[in-house]
Amino acid sequence: MVGASAELSASGPEVAYQGRLQEVNAAIVVLEQQDRRFVRIRSILGVVSICLAVLCIGRADVISWRWMLLPLSVFLVVLPFDRRCLGRLSRQRQVRSFHESRLRRLKRDFSGESENGSEYDSESHPWIRDLDVFGRGSLFQMLNECRTRPGQRVLAEWLTTVPQSSEIRVRQARAQGLKQELGLRESLACIPEAEGWESAERLLKSWVREPAEPIPTGVILWSVLIGLASLAVLGLMIQTPGMFRWLPVLALLQMPAI
Incomplete structure (x- = not known):
């Protein structure tokens, strides 16, 4: 991942994203091949289990039911490796989606982007409309990598307020550092989307505002x-x-x- 970060700094984001995308696609091909092997192993174990079950029922005097433990044992041994392979494959596919979306952003293609910050738009703000801060193809849509609604609100606040110069320098330094941490950004992209955050946030706020209900004395006694x-x-x-x-x-x- 250090090489990818260095490439991002030296050759620009598009070259770095494309190079990393090729690496991820190659890893996906290998993992898909491994997954197909595990599928074949599971299929063979299933067929063997069925055959042994039939033989144990029909020829119980010849074949002991303990033979059923053999395919079961092999399955239990293979299962952790299979699940690990599926987990790695799922993560690599998410990383691929991340790089594909970033390449689309560089081409000003926001077809796969759902959040554009239009709910934060304001006609009375001095520069939101002039600088296309919110809306389709906006600055917000270009920069947004937030996973939750509160994170999006913070980003919107940063884009619509003027902080102190010291705060601006701190943000620029952090953005520059994050630019080099391509692996970290990939890991953040693999975090599941908080799709139900709005309803969860409303529920949490209503729960906080509700007065505390005392425990009945009878229950305590x-x-x-x-x-x-x-x-x-x-x-x-x-x-x-x-x-x-x-x-x-x-x-x-x-x-x-x-």
Whole structure:
């Protein structure tokens, strides 16, 4: 990944993205071949299991059912490698989508971009409309790599406010550092999209605004009494093993408190 970062700095973003995309495509081809091998292994194990099951049922006196453990054992051994291969394949495909989308952005093609920041547009703002800050093909759509709605709001705020010069220099330094961290940007691109963030945010805000409901006094007293009774029964069980039969009763008594 250091080579990709150096290439990004020396040759420009388009060359770096294309070079990295070729590497990812080559890795995807290898992983797809491995996945097909695992599919064949699973198919063979399935056929062998069916044949052994038929033989065990029809010729139980000749073939023991323990032979069924053989394909099962092989399957359990192969399964972690198969899942690891699928995970790596899924990640490489996400990385490929990331680089393809960045190449489209460089060509001013935003066909695959859904967020354009139009909800942050304002007619009264002094430069939003003149500089095409929001909307299709806007500066926001070019820069946006946020995964959540709050992150998009922060980006929109940065594009519509004038910070202190010291803050501008800090942001520029961080952007320059992030520019070289192509591997980090790939990892961030592989984080699942927070599609339901808006509804989750509304639910969280409504929950925060709701007044706290006190626990009923009866529930507290009941929990204390049952807790003390449970301790007493546990002490008796140590002395008398037959007291274990009262455990289900204590569990049922705890239900109102839950």
